[in-house]
Amino acid sequence: MARANNQKLKVGIVGAGDIVRRRHLPALKKLPEVEIVAVSNSTYESSQQFCDENLPNALPMANWADLLALEDLDIVWIGTPPYMHSAVTVSALEAGKHVFCQARMSMDLAEAQEMLATARRFPELVTMLCPPPFGIRGDLVVKKLLAENYLGEPHHIRLQSFTSAYLNPEAPPHWRQRVEISGLNVLSLGIYVEVLQRWLGNITGVYARGKTLQEVRQGYEVLIPDLLTVLCTFENGAEGVLEFSGINALSAGDRLEVYGDSGTMAYDFGTETIYAGKEGDRDLHEVELTPELEREWTVEEDFISAVKSKGRNRPHPDFEDGMRYMRVVQAVDDSRKRNEWVQIKL
Numbered sequence: 001m002a003r004a005n006n007q008k009l010k011v012g013i014v015g016a017g018d019i020v021r022r023r024h025l026p027a028l029k030k031l032p033e034v035e036i037v038a039v040s041n042s043t044y045e046s047s048q049q050f051c052d053e054n055l056p057n058a059l060p061m062a063n064w065a066d067l068l069a070l071e072d073l074d075i076v077w078i079g080t081p082p083y084m085h086s087a088v089t090v091s092a093l094e095a096g097k098h099v100f101c102q103a104r105m106s107m108d109l110a111e112a113q114e115m116l117a118t119a120r121r122f123p124e125l126v127t128m129l130c131p132p133p134f135g136i137r138g139d140l141v142v143k144k145l146l147a148e149n150y151l152g153e154p155h156h157i158r159l160q161s162f163t164s165a166y167l168n169p170e171a172p173p174h175w176r177q178r179v180e181i182s183g184l185n186v187l188s189l190g191i192y193v194e195v196l197q198r199w200l201g202n203i204t205g206v207y208a209r210g211k212t213l214q215e216v217r218q219g220y221e222v223l224i225p226d227l228l229t230v231l232c233t234f235e236n237g238a239e240g241v242l243e244f245s246g247i248n249a250l251s252a253g254d255r256l257e258v259y260g261d262s263g264t265m266a267y268d269f270g271t272e273t274i275y276a277g278k279e280g281d282r283d284l285h286e287v288e289l290t291p292e293l294e295r296e297w298t299v300e301e302d303f304i305s306a307v308k309s310k311g312r313n314r315p316h317p318d319f320e321d322g323m324r325y326m327r328v329v330q331a332v333d334d335s336r337k338r339n340e341w342v343q344i345k346l
Contacts, residue, residue: 008035009307012073012097014064014088015080016041016050019102019130024077025054027300034304037073040064064088068095075307078102081181086111089127090118098126098307104190105129105322107183109330116319126306128315129322131299132191134254135198137272140293142199142265145276151260154200157232157240158259161188161269162251166214166226173217177224184333186210186228187244188254193325194317196242200258201235203328205343208335213247230332235346 011028013020016039028034036058041047044062051060061067064084068076068091076092078085078101086106092099099119106112119127135142145151166177175181197203210225230242245251253270266275266284275284306315327344335342 008033009074009304010035010037010070010072011075011077012036012038012040012067012070013077013079014040014067015078015084015102016047017079020077020079021050021054023297024079024130024300027297028077028304031301031304033308036077038067038070040067065091068092068097073097075100081175082107082183082185083181086115089115093118093122093125093127096122096125100128100303101130103130103132103194103317103322104182104185104329105319105326107185108333109323109326111183112319112323112326116323119319124311126303126311126315127319128299128303128306129317129319131317132194133297134191134269135195135267135272136295136297138267138274138287138289139198139295141274141287141289142267144293145265145274145287146199150263150276150278151258151265152262154234154236154238154258154260156257156259157196157200157234157238157242158257159192159196159240159242159255160252161192161243161254162245162248164247164249164251166246167249169214169217171217173220173222177217177222177226178220179223182224184329186224186329186332187226187246189228189230189242189244189332190325190329192242192244192254192256193328194321196240196256197324197328198321200238202324202346203232203240203344204235204346205233205341206328206331206335207231207341208332210336225336228332228336232328 036055038059039047039051040061047060051058076097076099078088082104085101089099208230211227212222213226226247228244232240256267258265263278274287276287277284302315306313331342331344
């Protein structure tokens with residue numbers, strides 16, 4: 001939709017949950033060129049409450065399809081869980097709207113393929129997925145270490161992401177444990193696959209095992225694993241062990257270790273601290289994040305800037321990036337169900 005330079009970009013929010021309230025909304029409100037004009041949440045009452053509390057001039061709406069039909073709307077900001085991402089995204093693009101979509105991209109690979117195919121049909125429209133906050137601060141430092149061959153050739157990758165979020169057997173199923181809402185997404189698998197592939201290249205094959213500690217929660221059968229272990233290979237020849245759990249009490253923070261033939265790097269995601277060392281060093285040392293290399297969360301600004309550029313600039317992660325991690329999510333599910341190694345077609 002073409003707009004005069006002095007007109008604001010009009011945004012409609014579909015799904016106004018905690019992530020929108022805490023992270024996206026404050027950032028969008030700081031951008032003078034943006035006006036949030038409509039909100040559609042799970043019910044009209046919750047839409048109205050969100051507007052009353054945060055956006056008194058916005059229009060609360062009961063149905064997201066009605067929001068997409070607003071003629072002067074430029075951008076659809078999707079903050080729903082994965083089960084709505086494909087339908088809302090495809091409909092919004094076909095209605096001529098730019099789309100920002102909350103991660104994880106979709107319920108499964110087929111939906112991701114549909115989203116990407118639709119985005120390719122409308123190249124003039126900007127699409128972006130919400131990136132994981134993990135690894136943003138030190139992103140440029142990690143890329144610099146790898147580009148300068150500090151570690152040599154990476155050959156062994158270890159990732160651990162443990163919490164105790166699902167340890168209580170009396171707790172009701174979280175929406176992330178409900179397959180009809182979250183799809184094939186398991187714990188923080190997709191989040192960290194996105195980070196790993198940004199730094200180390202594509203994952204080319206997986207073998208996965210999973211376990212559900214509490215198979216029935218308040219009458220609901222839980223099909224998404226509480227614990228997941230993935231053996232994987234990377235395009236550069238490295239092999240990896242990726243471990244995820246929501247049932248590990250008193251666990252250490254999330255951590256990545258990359259071992260090369262001449263050095264080692266570790267990333268503590270809890271503190272956003274990077275450690276590195278060469279063969280012969282007594283221990284790893286903390287890597288300084290200098291101001292010119294330290295990144296901050298600028299996601300909302302990046303997306304709006306891309307829209308203002310009329311598509312000349314493309315923000316990341318885009319739907320191509322999302323497809324890359326959804327291939328792995330799908331392969332992990334296939335492997336776990338078939339109990340076999342699954343090669344990933346790139």
